[in-house]
Amino acid sequence: MSVVGFDLGYQLSYIAVARAGGIETVANEYSQRHTPSVVAFGEKLRFIGTSAQSQVGNVKNMVWGFKHLIGGKFSDPAVQEEIKRLPFKVVEQHDDRIGIKVTYLGEEQVFSPEQIMSILLVQLKKTAESSLNMKVTDCVVSIPLFFTDAQRRAMLAACKMASINCLRLMNDTTAAALAYGIYKQDLPEASEKPRHVVFVDVGDSSLQVAVCAFNKGKLKVLATAADPSFGGRNFHEKLLTHFSGEFKKKYKIDTLTNPKAHLRLRNECEKLKRLMSANTTLIPMNIECLMDDKDVSDRMKRADFEELCSDLLLRVSAPCKAALQASGLSKSNITAVEIVGGSSRIPAVKHILAEVFGREVSTTLNQDEAVARGCALQCAMLSPTFKVREFVVQDITSCEISLSWNALTDEEEGHCVIFGRNHQLPFSKYLTFHRKEPFELVAQYTSDCSKDVHLGKFIVKNVVPTAEGESSKVKLRAKLDIHGIFKVMKAELYEKLPPEPEPEPEKMETTAESGETGDKDGTGKKDQQTADSNAKAPDEHNATSEPQSSEQETEPPTASDQQETPMTTDEPQTPQPNDNTDNKDDNLDDVTLANNKTKTVPEQQPEAKKPRKPKIQVVSLPIESLIPGLSKSEIDTALEMEGKMAAQDKQEKDKMDAKNAVEEYVYEMRDKLDMQLKNFISEKDQGTFSRLLSSTEDWLYDEGEDQQKSTYIDKLVQLRTLGDPVVKRWKESETRPQAFDDLGRALVHYRKILDLYAQKHELYDHIEETDMKKVQESVDTKQKWMEEKMHTQGKVAVHCDPAVYTSQIVYERENLQRTCDPIINKPKPKVEPPKDEEKPTTDTTNKEGENKQSQPEQQSTSTESKTDEKGSKMDTESQPNKGSNDMDLD
Numbered sequence: 001m002s003v004v005g006f007d008l009g010y011q012l013s014y015i016a017v018a019r020a021g022g023i024e025t026v027a028n029e030y031s032q033r034h035t036p037s038v039v040a041f042g043e044k045l046r047f048i049g050t051s052a053q054s055q056v057g058n059v060k061n062m063v064w065g066f067k068h069l070i071g072g073k074f075s076d077p078a079v080q081e082e083i084k085r086l087p088f089k090v091v092e093q094h095d096d097r098i099g100i101k102v103t104y105l106g107e108e109q110v111f112s113p114e115q116i117m118s119i120l121l122v123q124l125k126k127t128a129e130s131s132l133n134m135k136v137t138d139c140v141v142s143i144p145l146f147f148t149d150a151q152r153r154a155m156l157a158a159c160k161m162a163s164i165n166c167l168r169l170m171n172d173t174t175a176a177a178l179a180y181g182i183y184k185q186d187l188p189e190a191s192e193k194p195r196h197v198v199f200v201d202v203g204d205s206s207l208q209v210a211v212c213a214f215n216k217g218k219l220k221v222l223a224t225a226a227d228p229s230f231g232g233r234n235f236h237e238k239l240l241t242h243f244s245g246e247f248k249k250k251y252k253i254d255t256l257t258n259p260k261a262h263l264r265l266r267n268e269c270e271k272l273k274r275l276m277s278a279n280t281t282l283i284p285m286n287i288e289c290l291m292d293d294k295d296v297s298d299r300m301k302r303a304d305f306e307e308l309c310s311d312l313l314l315r316v317s318a319p320c321k322a323a324l325q326a327s328g329l330s331k332s333n334i335t336a337v338e339i340v341g342g343s344s345r346i347p348a349v350k351h352i353l354a355e356v357f358g359r360e361v362s363t364t365l366n367q368d369e370a371v372a373r374g375c376a377l378q379c380a381m382l383s384p385t386f387k388v389r390e391f392v393v394q395d396i397t398s399c400e401i402s403l404s405w406n407a408l409t410d411e412e413e414g415h416c417v418i419f420g421r422n423h424q425l426p427f428s429k430y431l432t433f434h435r436k437e438p439f440e441l442v443a444q445y446t447s448d449c450s451k452d453v454h455l456g457k458f459i460v461k462n463v464v465p466t467a468e469g470e471s472s473k474v475k476l477r478a479k480l481d482i483h484g485i486f487k488v489m490k491a492e493l494y495e496k497l498p499p500e501p502e503p504e505p506e507k508m509e510t511t512a513e514s515g516e517t518g519d520k521d522g523t524g525k526k527d528q529q530t531a532d533s534n535a536k537a538p539d540e541h542n543a544t545s546e547p548q549s550s551e552q553e554t555e556p557p558t559a560s561d562q563q564e565t566p567m568t569t570d571e572p573q574t575p576q577p578n579d580n581t582d583n584k585d586d587n588l589d590d591v592t593l594a595n596n597k598t599k600t601v602p603e604q605q606p607e608a609k610k611p612r613k614p615k616i617q618v619v620s621l622p623i624e625s626l627i628p629g630l631s632k633s634e635i636d637t638a639l640e641m642e643g644k645m646a647a648q649d650k651q652e653k654d655k656m657d658a659k660n661a662v663e664e665y666v667y668e669m670r671d672k673l674d675m676q677l678k679n680f681i682s683e684k685d686q687g688t689f690s691r692l693l694s695s696t697e698d699w700l701y702d703e704g705e706d707q708q709k710s711t712y713i714d715k716l717v718q719l720r721t722l723g724d725p726v727v728k729r730w731k732e733s734e735t736r737p738q739a740f741d742d743l744g745r746a747l748v749h750y751r752k753i754l755d756l757y758a759q760k761h762e763l764y765d766h767i768e769e770t771d772m773k774k775v776q777e778s779v780d781t782k783q784k785w786m787e788e789k790m791h792t793q794g795k796v797a798v799h800c801d802p803a804v805y806t807s808q809i810v811y812e813r814e815n816l817q818r819t820c821d822p823i824i825n826k827p828k829p830k831v832e833p834p835k836d837e838e839k840p841t842t843d844t845t846n847k848e849g850e851n852k853q854s855q856p857e858q859q860s861t862s863t864e865s866k867t868d869e870k871g872s873k874m875d876t877e878s879q880p881n882k883g884s885n886d887m888d889l890d
Contacts, residue, residue, distance in 0.1 A: 003383050004128045004139040005175070005375025006121070010067045010205035010231070012342075013037050013120065014369050015128050016376035018386055023179075023373045026131040034368065035127065038064040039119050041104040045652040046645060048123040059087045059259040061102045063116050068205060068228075070113040071147075071154030071629070074098050078229070085233070087259050095628070105648070114154050114630060115638050118161035122642065125164060138165045138383065140375040145171040145208050145398050146226040148445070149455045152485050153629045161638045167382045169483040173199045173210035174395050175374030176340045177219055180365055182377055182391050187216045194220070196329055198337045200320065200353055200361075201371075202344040205231040209319045211327040211334075220394040223326035223422050225319040230312070232273070232343030238309050239269035239300075243285070246298055253291045261291040276302045277345045306348045313348050320356045326422060331358035338362050340370045396422045401455065401486055403431070403478070404442045417446065418478055418486075425480040428489070434471035438463045441476075443486055456627035458488040463621065466496065474621065491621040651709075658712035659700070665716060666697050669723050680729040682799045689722045725801070732802050736793070739809035743786055746813055750779045753824050764824065771823045778819045782812055 003018035012034040015026040027033050030050045040052035040062040047055055055062050065086055072079045074092040083090045091110060093099040099110040128136045143155055152169055159166040176199050181187065188195055194213035201208040207227040213220045243265060244255050255261040268285055275283045279302070286297040306313070324331075337357045343349065350361050366373070378393065380386040400421045407414030418429060433439070443455035466472055473494040479487050630638075669677075670693050673686060681689065696704075696715060704711070757764045757772050764772075789804040796803050 002128070002132060002134055002136040002138055003376060003380045003386055004125075004132075004136050005142070005372050005377070005379055006124055006139055007142045007172075007175075007369075007372035007375060008067065008117070008120070009037055010065060010203060010233075011037060012204075012368075013124060014372035015124055015131075016369065016372035017128055017132055018376050018380040018383075023376050023380075025369045025372060026128055028127045029130070035124060036064075037067065037120060038062060039066075039116050041102045041109075043103075043106060045649045046104070046119065048119060056260055056263060059263055061088065061104070063088055063100055063102065063111075065205075066100065066113045066116045069098050069100075070117055070158065071151030072098055072113075081229070085237075087263065112630070112638070114158045115161060115642070117155070117158035118638065118642060119645075121158060121162035121164060122646070125162060136164070138167055138379065140168045140170055140175075140379040140382070141166050142172050142175050142371050142375050143169050144206055144226065144228070145173055145210065145224050146206070146228050147484075148399070149484075149486055150628055152483055153627070156483065156485075157630045157635050160635050161642055163639070166483075168378060170375055170378055171208075171210070171221075171224075171395060171484075172201050172203075172340075172371050173208050173212075173224065174219075174221055174393065175372075175378065176201065176338070176365060176370045177210065177212045177221070177374070178377055178391070178393055179370045179374035180338060181212075181214045181219050182389060184214065187214050190215050190218065195335045196222075196327075196333050197335055198320075198323070198357055200337065200339050200341075200344060202316075202339070202341040202346075202349055203231050204233050204342060205229075207231060207316065207319055209323040211323050211329065217390050218392045218394070221396045222329070223323050224396065224398050225323035225326065226398070227315060227319050230315045232270075232341075234312050235273055235305075235309055235343065235346070236266060236269050238312065239272060239305070240266055242308060243269065243298055247290070247296050251294050251296055253294060253296075255291055258291050264290060272300065273305070274345075276300065276305050277347060302347070309348075313352060316349055316352045317356050320353065324357070334359065336362050336364075338365055340365055340367050342368060395425055395484070397425050397480060397484055398422070400446045401480075402444060402446045404444070405433075405439060408435075418443075419480055423480070425484055426482045428477055428479040431476045431478060433474045433476065435460075435463050435474055436465040436469075436471050441488065443488075454628065455486055456625060459624040459626070460491045461622045461624060462619075463493065488623055488625065491623050493619040493621055495617045495619060497615040497617055655707075655709045655712070658709045658716070659704070659707075662696065662704075662712050662716050662719070663700055665719055665723070666693050666700070669693060669719070672727075677726050677730050679798050680733070681726045685722070685726075685799075689726070692719065692722060729798065729800075729802065732806055733798060735806040736802065736804070736809065739806045739813075740786065740790060743782070743809055743813040743816075746816055747779055747783050747786070750775060750816070750820050750824070754779070766828045767823060767826055771826075775820045775823055778816055782816045785812060 005016040007014040007016075013036075014034055015028075016023055017026055018024075025033050028035050028049060032050060035049040036053040038049065038052040040047040040055040040058055042055070042058065042061070046052075052062060065082070068082045069079060069090070073096045074080075074090075075096050079098065089101040091099045091101050093110070093112070098113055100113065100116060101108055101110050103109075125136050125139075139159075141155060141159065143152065147155070147169075155169055156166055177197070180197065180199070192215070194215045197212050197214060199210045199212060205228075207230045208224070209226065210224045211222045213222055240262075247265075248254055253261075255265050264287060268287055272283055272285050282299050282301045284297065284299040286295070288295050290296045324334075334357050337353055337359060339350070339353065339361050344361075344367055354360050377388070381388045381391065381393075397419060398421065400417060401419045402415060402417045404415045418431075419425075419427065438459065438461045440457055440459045442457050445453040445455065460474065460476070463472060463474060474491060475494065476491050477489040479489050481487060669689070673681070673690065673693075678686075696719060699715075704715070753764065754772065754776055757767065786809075789809075792803040
C-alpha cells in the first residue's frame with residue numbers, strides 16, 4: 001500500500017512519501033521538490049506542472065489559481081473577485097457552476113475546476129509512483145481549513161477523477177501541527193497541562209491560524225481562524241501595480257493591457273519580494289524586451305516595500321487575535337508560534353505575529369514542505385502497512401452548521417444548531433422527530449465563514465403514523481465525517497407492536513436426573529430476564545456502542561419538544577428490525593420442584609390473561625440527499641475523458657520523441673561528417689549522405705512538421721542505413737588496436753609459461769606434457785590468425801568496411817583463455833608426509849576396527865622419533881585421538 005501526502009497549494013504543490021527511513025519529499029522529473037499548480041492546453045497535448053509554467057506565449061490557455069474556484073458558484077462574489085485575477089476565460093455553467101474555457105485539440109472546450117484539479121493530481125501521482133516504484137492508490141490531501149462543505153466534496157470528486165482514494169482531507173494547519181508534534185519527545189503527559197502552540201500559515205492566497213494543544217500522543221485543535229483572500233499574491237499585486245505605473249511613465253508602455261507582459265512582470269515582482277525578504281539593500285529589477293521591444297529596469301528596498309504594503313500588513317493580526325480569543329487562552333499560555341507558508345518569510349509579517357502572541361516566531365518546521373509531510377504522516381497512520389507512533393489527531397470544524405425543518409406547532413422552532421463553530425470532528429449526533437408523513441431537512445451554515453450557506457436538503461421518506469393515528473417516532477443520525485463533510489447517515493422509524501396475551505399454562509414434566517426444567521419437547525425454559533429486556537422502549541437501546549466512532553456523542557434537541565438529552569456513550573448501533581417478534585413463545589411459567597422424582601404437574605385453574613409488554617419494531621427509512629456538486633455519472637464521464645486525454649498525450653509525446661530523434665540524428669551526423677567521420681566515408685557516399693541530411697532537415701520543417709510516428713521512424717531508418725556503417729567504421733578504428741594489444745599480451749603471457757615448463761620450473765612441472773601441447777597448439781594458432789588479420793587489415797582503406805572486427809578479436813582472445821587457463825592453473829597434488837621406516841604403524845586417524853592394544857606401543861615409538869632426518873618436528877602424540885589436530889593428507 002502506498003503512503004503519500006499531497007499538499008495542493010495555490011501556486012506550488014508538494015509530494016511527500018513514507019519510506020522505511022521516514023518521510024521524504026519527492027522531486028519531480030525536473031529535479032524540483034515542488035511542482036507548479038499549473039495546467040496548460042496546447043493544440044495537441046496538455047502541459048502540466050513545470051512544463052506548463054513555461055508556456056508564456058499561451059497565456060489564455062494556461063490555467064492556474066483554480067484552487068479557489070473548485071466547488072464554488074459562479075454568482076458568488078468571492079468567485080467573481082477571483083476571476084478578475086485570472087488571465088483565462090471563466091464562464092457560467094448550468095446550476096450556477098463554474099466552467100473554464102480553453103482551446104484544446106483545435107477547438108474550444110469547457111472544463112470544470114474539479115477536472116483541472118484532477119489533471120494536476122494525475123501528474124503528482126505519476127511523480128510519486130516514479131519515486132516509489134509502485135502504484136499509488138491511497139493518499140491524504142491537504143485543503144485550507146476554511147473550505148466549505150461543497151469545496152470539500154469537490155476535492156473528493158477530483159480525487160475520484162484522478163483514480164485516487166483519498167483517505168482524508170486534512171486541514172493545512174492540522175497537517176503542519178502533526179508534522180511538528182509527532183516527533184516531539186518532551187510533550188507533557190495526558191494528565192498534565194498541555195503545551196499550547198500556534199500555527200500560522202501565510203500562503204500565496206490565504207492566511208490560516210490554528211491554536212493547538214499537545215499532550216503525549218495527542219494533538220487537539222482548540223480554535224481556528226482565517227482570511228481566505230489575503231496572502232502573498234496581494235503583495236505581488238501591490239508591486240505589480242507600482243511598477244506598471246512606473247514603466248508607463250518612463251517607457252510609455254502599459255503592461256496591464258498585454259497578458260504576456262503582465263505575466264512576466266508578475267513573476268519578476270515575486271522574485272523581487274523574495275529578495276527583499278532576505279536583504280535590506282536596494283534590489284534592482286531588470287526585464288529584457290518586456291513589451292514593444294523595450295528593456296525596462298527599476299529598483300526597490302525593503303523599507304519602501306513595507307511602506308507600500310502597510311495596509312496589507314494590518315490584515316495579518318485580525319485572524320490571529322480571533323483564533324486566540326476563540327481558544328480561551330491568553331498570550332502567557334502560548335508556548336511557541338510556528339510559521340509555515342512561503343509568505344511567512346516576510347520580516348514585517350514575523351514582527352506582527354510576535355507582537356500579537358507576545359513571543360518571537362519559531363522556524364522549527366520546513367515552511368514549504370511541512371504540510372505535505374504532515375499529510376504523509378497521517379496517511380501512514382491510516383495505512384495498515386506502516387507502524388507509526390500512536391498519535392491521536394483531534395480536528396475541528398471552522399463553520400457553524402444548523403438544520404431547518406417545517407415546524408408543526410407554534411411551540412416548535414423548526415431550527416437548531418447541530419454543530420457549532422470549532423466543534424470536534426469526526427462526530428455524530430442523533431435527532432428525534434415525531435412525524436406522521438415524510439419530511440425534509442435543510443442544512444446550512446449560520447456563521448459568516450462562507451457566502452454559500454446552503455449545504456443540502458435531506459428528504460426522509462416512508463414515514464407513516466402509528467396504528468392509533470398518532471405521530472411516529474423517527475430518529476436520524478447526523479455526522480461530520482473525517483473529511484469535515486456534513487451527512488445525514490440514516491433514519492429509523494420506531495414502531496410499537498400491539499401487546500399479545502399470555503399463553504395458557506401447559507402440563508410440564510421435569511426429570512430429576514437432569515435437574516432441568518423443560519416442556520414436552522424437552523427444550524429448556526427461557527430466562528425471564530431475556531423476555532423482559534426484549535420489551536424495553538427504544539430509547540433504552542441507545543446505550544449500545546458503535547465501533548465506527550471513537551468520540552463521545554450527545555443527542556441534540558428533538559424536533560418535538562426542543563429538549564436536549566445528553567448521552568454518555570458512543571454512537572448507538574442500529575437495532576435490527578423485528579428483533580423481538582420471534583420471542584413471543586419464550587415466556588413460560590416457572591415451576592418449582594418439590595422433590596427429585598418425576599411427576600406431572602396437576603392442572604391448575606386458569607387465571608386471567610395478563611397483557612405482555614409492548615415490543616418495538618425498528619424500520620430503516622430511505623433518505624434522499626439533494627447535495628450540490630457533481631453527480632456520480634458526471635464523475636464517471638470526467639474519469640473517462642481524463643483517460644482519453646492521457647492517451648492523446650502519450651500518443652503525441654511518442655510522436656514528438658520520434659520526430660526529435662530524427663532531428664537530433666540529422667544535426668549530430670552533419671557535425672561528425674566534417675570532423676571524426678570525414679576519413680571513414682568515401683567522397684561519393686559523403687555527398688549522397690549530406691544531401692539526404694539536408695533534404696530531411698527541410699522536410700522536418702515543412703511537410704514533416706506533423707506526421708505519424710511511423711513516418712518519423714521510417715525516416716530515421718533511411719538515415720541510419722547510410723550513416724550507421726560510417727559510424728561503425730569509426731568506432732572500429734578506435735577499439736580494434738586495443739583489442740589486438742589485449743590478444744598480443746595474452747599470447748606473450750602463455751609463451752612465457754611454455755618456456756618455464758620447458759625449463760621444468762616447479763610451478764608447472766606437475767602438468768602433463770599432452771596438456772601443454774594443447775596450450776602450444778592454441779598459442780601458435782592464435783598467433784598465426786592475429787598476424788594474418790593484422791596484415792589484411794593494413795591493406796584495407798579506412799573508408800571501407802574492416803577485414804576484422806573488434807568483436808572477432810575479443811572472441812578469439814576469450815577462446816584462447818578458455819583453452820589455456822584451466823591447464824596452466826591446474827593445482828599441484830598434495831604430498832603425503834614421510835612415514836616411519838623402522839616400524840610401520842597403523843593409520844593414525846583411529847579408523848573403525850583399529851587394534852586398540854597397539855596404541856601404547858605406537859605412542860612410545862612416536863615419542864622417541866619426533867624429529868626426522870631433516871629436523872622437521874611432527875606432533876604425533878595426539879594422533880590416536882580421532883578428530884584432534886588431524887592433518888589432512890588427501
